[in-house]
Amino acid sequence: MPTLLVNIIYVYVYNVGMSKVIVHIDLNAFFARCEEIKDPSLENKPVAIGHDGRGGIVSTCSYAARKYGVSSAMPMFKARQLCPNLIVIPGDYHYYSSMSKKFFNFVRRYTKLVEPASVDECFADFTDAVKGQKDVVSFFRKLQEDLFKETGLKCSIGVSTTRFLAKMASDYQKPMGLTIIHKRDIKNILFPLKVESMFGVGKRTAPRLKSVGIKTIGDLYNKLESDDEDVKNITGKFFYTLKEWLEGKGSDEIEIEKWDPKSIGNSTTLPYDTDNEVEIKKYFLELAKEVSDRAVKEDKLGHTVQIVVKDQTFKSFNKSLTFDNPTNKWQTIYDVACSLYDKNFSRMTLRLVGITLQNLIDYQEMAVQMSLFDYSRHEEESATKLLINDLNRSLKKPLLKRASEVKKDGNSRRR
DNA sequence: TCTGGGGTCCTAGGACCC
DNA sequence: TCTGGGGTCCTAGGACCC
Numbered sequence: 001m002p003t004l005l006v007n008i009i010y011v012y013v014y015n016v017g018m019s020k021v022i023v024h025i026d027l028n029a030f031f032a033r034c035e036e037i038k039d040p041s042l043e044n045k046p047v048a049i050g051h052d053g054r055g056g057i058v059s060t061c062s063y064a065a066r067k068y069g070v071s072s073a074m075p076m077f078k079a080r081q082l083c084p085n086l087i088v089i090p091g092d093y094h095y096y097s098s099m100s101k102k103f104f105n106f107v108r109r110y111t112k113l114v115e116p117a118s119v120d121e122c123f124a125d126f127t128d129a130v131k132g133q134k135d136v137v138s139f140f141r142k143l144q145e146d147l148f149k150e151t152g153l154k155c156s157i158g159v160s161t162t163r164f165l166a167k168m169a170s171d172y173q174k175p176m177g178l179t180i181i182h183k184r185d186i187k188n189i190l191f192p193l194k195v196e197s198m199f200g201v202g203k204r205t206a207p208r209l210k211s212v213g214i215k216t217i218g219d220l221y222n223k224l225e226s227d228d229e230d231v232k233n234i235t236g237k238f239f240y241t242l243k244e245w246l247e248g249k250g251s252d253e254i255e256i257e258k259w260d261p262k263s264i265g266n267s268t269t270l271p272y273d274t275d276n277e278v279e280i281k282k283y284f285l286e287l288a289k290e291v292s293d294r295a296v297k298e299d300k301l302g303h304t305v306q307i308v309v310k311d312q313t314f315k316s317f318n319k320s321l322t323f324d325n326p327t328n329k330w331q332t333i334y335d336v337a338c339s340l341y342d343k344n345f346s347r348m349t350l351r352l353v354g355i356t357l358q359n360l361i362d363y364q365e366m367a368v369q370m371s372l373f374d375y376s377r378h379e380e381e382s383a384t385k386l387l388i389n390d391l392n393r394s395l396k397k398p399l400l401k402r403a404s405e406v407k408k409d410g411n412s413r414r415r
Numbered sequence: 416t417c418t419g420g421g422g423t424c425c426t427a428g429g430a431c432c433c
Numbered sequence: 434t435c436t437g438g439g440g441t442c443c444t445a446g447g448a449c450c451c
Contacts, residue, residue: 202449
């Protein structure tokens with residue numbers, strides 16, 4: 001018996017000693033709350049932020065609006081039906097962004113290990129910050145109150161030992177929630193929840209899991225433990241991640257490095273569905289300029305241009321082209337977008353068009369990769385001319401008029 | 416007036432090289 | 434003329450999240 005007791009104490013101390021304190025903080029109804037801070041008369045009134053025109057949806061709404069059944073991603077007209085006195089406000093994203101920075105800087109006063117996860121949430125490692133704290137609950141309640149006093153923002157806090165558990169914990173109680181999930185509490189707290197409330201299980205996967213009898217996170221855990229074939233087929237490689245998450249073995253690493261974009265894109269729903277090429281290309285031009293501007297600002301060049309279109313039935317299609325010489329010039333992006341459009345969608349009636357620059361590299365990186373000769377040549381030649389070269393190689397036959405001027409060379413591929 | 420726009424990551428098939 | 438297998442890259446589509 002004493003041996004057992006020693007083992008228990010050892011296991012406890014060992015675990016506590018090894019575990020980090022990982023926190024997820026989520027701002028409650030962030031955009032709506034920002035508007036309330038700007039104009040306190042909005043408080044306790046149903047407020048929705050979002051575009052009110054064609055295709056407009058609710059981006060965020062206040063808790064007062066949620067009482068009417070309004071929720072985010074809901075079409076605005078439907079929100080108005082549910083709540084006729086809904087106050088609709090178009091987003092002021094510069095303002096939200098400044099409030100977001102205040103929030104992150106507030107958290108950084110407790111720990112430098114802060115990882116923004118989106119405009120209104122972050123992960124943070126509070127292991128050192130809570131060391132010596134006798135009452136962790138009061139500690140985080142105080143943090144919550146201080147944030148409110150200083151900025152007016154409300155937040156929910158999740159405290160645990162891994163990112164996944166912290167995220168689930170912050171989701172557990174809103175608004176102004178504080179939930180601590182110890183590893184031993186996973187069964188009590190998470191298992192009774194519906195399977196669709198599990199992070200990573202979305203509206204496609206949840207029905208498939210339900211079709212094999214999985215209703216709750218607990219049901220899912222049992223199937224994961226028994227290596228269930230159905231669940232393996234449904235979740236693929238994600239199976240093992242889900243298992244680790246629910247065993248409390250998920251990642252506890254906080255990445256503080258600056259966010260490094262892997263793609264830069266812009267898309268827009270057209271004012272009305274159309275198959276008019278001239279109009280559609282005007283939108284491609286605007287999108288190409290926007291994408292180019294942002295790529296230049298981020299000091300990025302892309303090897304791939306992808307266009308996306310959506311037809312009247314909301315079905316979307318991608319087409320992309322990868323080329324040797326990375327670019328961020330709007331002319332090139334526009335040319336490729338138009339080529340891809342001409343080749344694939346010119347007759348189609350479209351609802352939405354978009355352009356994404358992918359396969360990004362830093363401008364510096366490119367300069368290093370290219371020899372001095374290639375680099376200067378690249379600078380001299382227009383990106384469009386180089387592009388035609390790439391297009392011809394990729395498509396194996398001339399695409400643009402000027403193609404005849406360009407010497408054909410085999411099927412060489414990038415890298 | 417039915418259903419945004421910004422992303423990330425994964426999968427599966429085909430081309431191509433060795 | 435008929436044949437393999439490993440590895441990388443490109444492409445298109447899909448799921449998910451905020």
